[in-house]
Amino acid sequence: MDTRTRLKALLVERSVRLGDFTLASGARSSYYVDARRTTMSAEGQALTGKVCWDALRASGLDFTHVGGLTMGADPVAYAIARESFDRGDPHDAFSVRKQPKGHGTGQQVEGGLPTDARCLVIEDSMTSGGSALKAVDVLRDYGCTVVGILTLVDREEGGRERLDEAGLPLVAVFTGSELLEAARAASE
Numbered sequence: 001m002d003t004r005t006r007l008k009a010l011l012v013e014r015s016v017r018l019g020d021f022t023l024a025s026g027a028r029s030s031y032y033v034d035a036r037r038t039t040m041s042a043e044g045q046a047l048t049g050k051v052c053w054d055a056l057r058a059s060g061l062d063f064t065h066v067g068g069l070t071m072g073a074d075p076v077a078y079a080i081a082r083e084s085f086d087r088g089d090p091h092d093a094f095s096v097r098k099q100p101k102g103h104g105t106g107q108q109v110e111g112g113l114p115t116d117a118r119c120l121v122i123e124d125s126m127t128s129g130g131s132a133l134k135a136v137d138v139l140r141d142y143g144c145t146v147v148g149i150l151t152l153v154d155r156e157e158g159g160r161e162r163l164d165e166a167g168l169p170l171v172a173v174f175t176g177s178e179l180l181e182a183a184r185a186a187s188e
């Protein structure tokens with residue numbers, strides 16, 4: 001089985017839930033992708049790094065660093081950074097806090113991101129695109145350039161259109177509908 005197929009199987013098995021859920025945007029949904037249950041697993045870390053790194057290299061996007069709004073983005077970004085090192089082309093990761101830290105350094109961007117970085121913003125699961133765009137705003141205020149977005153799962157609920165309007169290219173590894181279809185087939 002190739003790595004993308006195995007990662008999809010892991011997402012279907014560990015992350016896709018059918019039911020009634022309230023989303024970050026406030027919208028309701030009949031399914032939820034708890035990507036963390038895949039991306040934080042040992043096998044999921046390895047697969048996420050490989051599949052996302054290949055997708056980014058195929059995209060042609062020119063970036064120096066990867067990261068997004070904590071916490072869903074974190075294990076995806078760290079897996080990509082690790083994979084980039086293993087492939088001999090290291091790209092460091094960073095995390096964007098939802099709020100600046102209330103003590104210590106008071107930082108909102110963690111990981112030692114240089115202000116001349118070309119950032120690739122990471123999402124685990126994108127719905128409205130609001131979380132990705134929040135990370136973009138914080139990174140631009142910090143001084144960085146944002147060159148695009150990668151999401152492990154695009155739920156196809158307006159995020160791509162909002163990013164298009166903002167002039168930001170989106171790389172989506174899986175769609176919500178393909179995961180949902182596989183989950184429904186598996187439960188039959």
Ligand SMILES: O=P(O)(O)OC[C@H]1O[C@H](OP(=O)(O)OP(=O)(O)O)[C@H](O)[C@@H]1O
Pocket residue numbers: 024025069070071072073123124125126127128129130131132159
């Ligand atoms: O495209 P959007 O409408 O913004 O929704 C997607 C966001 O929702 C989830 O995060 P959540 O806010 O649940 O927080 P978490 O990452 O801290 O778990 C997910 O990790 C995305 O970041």
Ligand SMILES: O=C(O)c1cc(=O)[nH]c(=O)[nH]1
Pocket residue numbers: 022023024025031032033034035072125126127128155
């Ligand atoms: O929109 C969201 O909040 C959301 C949807 C989803 O499928 N998974 C997730 O972690 N967040």
